[in-house]
Amino acid sequence: MNYNIAVIPGDGIGPEIIGEARKILDKVGAVYHHLFEYTEVLMGGISIDTYGVPLTDEALNTAKKSDSVLLGAVGGNVGNSKWYDVAPNLRPEAGLLAIRKGLNLFANIRPAYLYKELADACPLKKEIIGDGFDMIIMRELTGGLYFGDRYTKEVDGVMTAVDTLTYNENEIRRIAIKAFDIAMKRKKQVISVDKANVLDSSRLWRKVVEEVAQNYPEVKLSHMLVDNCAMQLVMNPGQFDVILTENMFGDILSDEASMITGSIGMLSSASMNESKFGMYEPSHGSAPDIAGKNIANPIATILSAAMMLRYSFDLDKEAAAVEAAVEQVLKEGYRTGDIYSDGFKKVSTTEMGDLIAERI
Amino acid sequence: MNYNIAVIPGDGIGPEIIGEARKILDKVGAVYHHLFEYTEVLMGGISIDTYGVPLTDEALNTAKKSDSVLLGAVGGNVGNSKWYDVAPNLRPEAGLLAIRKGLNLFANIRPAYLYKELADACPLKKEIIGDGFDMIIMRELTGGLYFGDRYTKEVDGVMTAVDTLTYNENEIRRIAIKAFDIAMKRKKQVISVDKANVLDSSRLWRKVVEEVAQNYPEVKLSHMLVDNCAMQLVMNPGQFDVILTENMFGDILSDEASMITGSIGMLSSASMNESKFGMYEPSHGSAPDIAGKNIANPIATILSAAMMLRYSFDLDKEAAAVEAAVEQVLKEGYRTGDIYSDGFKKVSTTEMGDLIAERI
Ligand SMILES: CC(C)[C@H](C(=O)O)[C@@H](O)C(=O)O
Numbered sequence: 189m190n191y192n193i194a195v196i197p198g199d200g201i202g203p204e205i206i207g208e209a210r211k212i213l214d215k216v217g218a219v220y221h222h223l224f225e226y227t228e229v230l231m232g233g234i235s236i237d238t239y240g241v242p243l244t245d246e247a248l249n250t251a252k253k254s255d256s257v258l259l260g261a262v263g264g265n266v267g268n269s270k271w272y273d274v275a276p277n278l279r280p281e282a283g284l285l286a287i288r289k290g291l292n293l294f295a296n297i298r299p300a301y302l303y304k305e306l307a308d309a310c311p312l313k314k315e316i317i318g319d320g321f322d323m324i325i326m327r328e329l330t331g332g333l334y335f336g337d338r339y340t341k342e343v344d345g346v347m348t349a350v351d352t353l354t355y356n357e358n359e360i361r362r363i364a365i366k367a368f369d370i371a372m373k374r375k376k377q378v379i380s381v382d383k384a385n386v387l388d389s390s391r392l393w394r395k396v397v398e399e400v401a402q403n404y405p406e407v408k409l410s411h412m413l414v415d416n417c418a419m420q421l422v423m424n425p426g427q428f429d430v431i432l433t434e435n436m437f438g439d440i441l442s443d444e445a446s447m448i449t450g451s452i453g454m455l456s457s458a459s460m461n462e463s464k465f466g467m468y469e470p471s472h473g474s475a476p477d478i479a480g481k482n483i484a485n486p487i488a489t490i491l492s493a494a495m496m497l498r499y500s501f502d503l504d505k506e507a508a509a510v511e512a513a514v515e516q517v518l519k520e521g522y523r524t525g526d527i528y529s530d531g532f533k534k535v536s537t538t539e540m541g542d543l544i545a546e547r548i
Numbered sequence: 549m550n551y552n553i554a555v556i557p558g559d560g561i562g563p564e565i566i567g568e569a570r571k572i573l574d575k576v577g578a579v580y581h582h583l584f585e586y587t588e589v590l591m592g593g594i595s596i597d598t599y600g601v602p603l604t605d606e607a608l609n610t611a612k613k614s615d616s617v618l619l620g621a622v623g624g625n626v627g628n629s630k631w632y633d634v635a636p637n638l639r640p641e642a643g644l645l646a647i648r649k650g651l652n653l654f655a656n657i658r659p660a661y662l663y664k665e666l667a668d669a670c671p672l673k674k675e676i677i678g679d680g681f682d683m684i685i686m687r688e689l690t691g692g693l694y695f696g697d698r699y700t701k702e703v704d705g706v707m708t709a710v711d712t713l714t715y716n717e718n719e720i721r722r723i724a725i726k727a728f729d730i731a732m733k734r735k736k737q738v739i740s741v742d743k744a745n746v747l748d749s750s751r752l753w754r755k756v757v758e759e760v761a762q763n764y765p766e767v768k769l770s771h772m773l774v775d776n777c778a779m780q781l782v783m784n785p786g787q788f789d790v791i792l793t794e795n796m797f798g799d800i801l802s803d804e805a806s807m808i809t810g811s812i813g814m815l816s817s818a819s820m821n822e823s824k825f826g827m828y829e830p831s832h833g834s835a836p837d838i839a840g841k842n843i844a845n846p847i848a849t850i851l852s853a854a855m856m857l858r859y860s861f862d863l864d865k866e867a868a869a870v871e872a873a874v875e876q877v878l879k880e881g882y883r884t885g886d887i888y889s890d891g892f893k894k895v896s897t898t899e900m901g902d903l904i905a906e907r908i
């Protein structure tokens with residue numbers, strides 16, 4: 189079949205890692221007889237440099253018309269980049285927020301698991317890791333503090349800033365359904381994370397999540413406060429299967445969860461709408477410091493492409509082939525710099541892509 | 549001198565650990581010729597049982613008239629306690645929020661450091677811990693999402709919940725000043741944590757913090773995004789000296805930080821107003837499961853009492869004596885169950901209190 193993929197290389201290492209993901213998709217196409225066609229879309233810093241805004245309407249429309257989106261990373265060094273001397277809605281990251289909203293990508297799926305082969309890089313002790321861990325953070329992505337009204341103004345001579353955290357039952361229901369659906373294919377356990385002892389939005393969250401749970405009698409649902417979850421991730425990561433949470437809590441907890449794996453360069457993510465449409469991107473950022481050096485780890489992006497094959501195109505066999513090739517390369521001892529340690533074979537970004545492609 | 553301390557035992561293990569802290573204060577009084585007088589105040593579940601509300605006006609007034617407040621812990625098992633079958637403003641934790649606001653305790657100081665003696669309990673690997681870590685989280689405690697307007701109502705037939713995150717420049721300035729003042733007595737480093745790439749309140753936060761920094765040329769200020777901070781705490785805790793952040797981020801990050809020490813039963817905290825008045829309490833909770841068993845670790849509460857001596861009463865020598873006694877007892881190998889491991893001497897709550905008191 190033919191698939192039309194909007195490709196957003198973005199900034200920093202984005203173009204390099206996207207190049208390798210395309211290499212893998214092309215190989216999958218050749219072996220399994222699919223045609224992947226790519227339309228390049230500018231977003232982030234490079235779009236600012238070209239068009240003066242982080243995402244043009246035309247770029248958004250191209251993405252909308254595609255079968256799905258593959259994204260590298262956007263943004264630069266906040267401290268020392270001209271991109272940040274402007275209003276927040278003109279900065280690279282604003283492009284990311286705009287495309288999430290514009291494509292209605294309300295469900296952000298971030299897996300965080302321990303790679304047995306890379307367990308040495310995990311910052312947690314063996315006693316804590318136990319038999320390893322494997323969780324998915326299901327983060328709501330188009331609501332909450334990220335998209336509520338906000339303003340800064342003088343009130344009685346005092347500068348005052350306000351942000352608004354809003355959720356309605358429909359927004360909560362649709363993300364909860366996604367979480368329970370995924371849990372059904374996994375260990376059938378959902379931990380919903382909120383701050384229901386303080387927030388009205390969290391209390392509505394809890395209520396709606398419990399209603400949704402009625403339709404999934406096989407899934408064990410429990411609730412955890414966000415502060416406690418931040419602790420439990422460090423003390424006992426093995427207890428989690430699917431974590432369901434709102435936008436800001438999900439931002440914080442998914443980063444914490446990916447860091448405890450010790451291999452953030454390996455973690456993919458998907459952002460989906462109601463249908464099978466999705467935007468796929470690595471969990472890590474644009475790493476401007478190492479951009480252009482051909483040393484970045486392309487695996488997170490390659491695994492994101494695999495997620496796209498599975499979730500958007502229903503190409504399970506092909507996705508599994510990509511994942512198996514990644515496993516294989518790791519088993520054979522190949523490592524990019526970020527996951528390298530003594531005794532392994534250090535390879536570049538493009539070499540890593542080649543090695544994986546050869547094994548598909 | 550005479551000091552009038554409002555004592556709030558609270559729920560769960562609260563009364564037991566408060567008992568040991570009073571034992572220590574009494575010993576300090578006897579040795580250094582001070583008189584500590586206690587007025588018991590009900591708050592939390594026990595206040596609900598007695599008066600139907602988690603904090604009476606009278607209780608708040610007693611606390612207001614005291615020289616400072618010593619708190620055990622409030623709350624029970626959310627899952628299986630009658631205290632939670634009611635509206636949020638009638639639950640035990642509402643008492644805590646009410647007293648924070650009522651006493652204007654805007655500055656929450658939470659130290660998180662690695663006890664060399666207890667390093668084995670730290671969930672992080674030796675390579676990560678390095679030479680240890682020692683940080684203070686300065687959390688704003690009376691603003692933000694905790695105290696903004698909130699409501700839940702039907703909008704066009706859809707249940708919608710709204711919480712509001714508000715900060716004005718004065719609220720930010722006063723907590724920033726506290727953070728820089730503390731940094732001046734430490735490693736002269738402040739990392740201010742926000743989400744300035746998304747929130748207006750964070751952008752105002754950053755601006756005001758930078759203004760305050762002008763008055764502290766010796767202190768190195770940097771900014772970190774909250775999601776990144778959640779990662780950095782796990783990857784490199786040694787980089788932090790003072791973390792300055794708003795209420796909700798502080799709630800999450802301080803719990804994460806105390807967990808990575810591996811000894812949350814050892815961590816004290818203080819909540820201060822503009823003057824020297826403060827409320828002192830352990831960083832841990834009410835642990836209802838082990839209440840009444842004489843096995844809880846009283847050290848966090850005892851060290852909170854030491855903080856009170858230092859911050860509210862300017863009794864530096866006395867505070868140091870308490871801290872030294874705690875160190876001494878640990879060196880001698882005494883441990884409550886939560887920090888016990890093979891080869892050490894297991895002691896009860898009251899025995900631990902006695903051992904520390906004897907060494908003052
Ligand atoms: C860049 C930023 C706006 C974004 C977010 O906070 O959602 C990022 O941290 C992420 O998690 O994708």
Ligand SMILES: CC(C)[C@H](C(=O)O)[C@@H](O)C(=O)O
Pocket residue numbers: 385386415641644645799
């Ligand atoms: C009990 C709860 C309301 C409280 C908070 O969120 O502030 C607690 O988690 C804390 O950190 O003291």
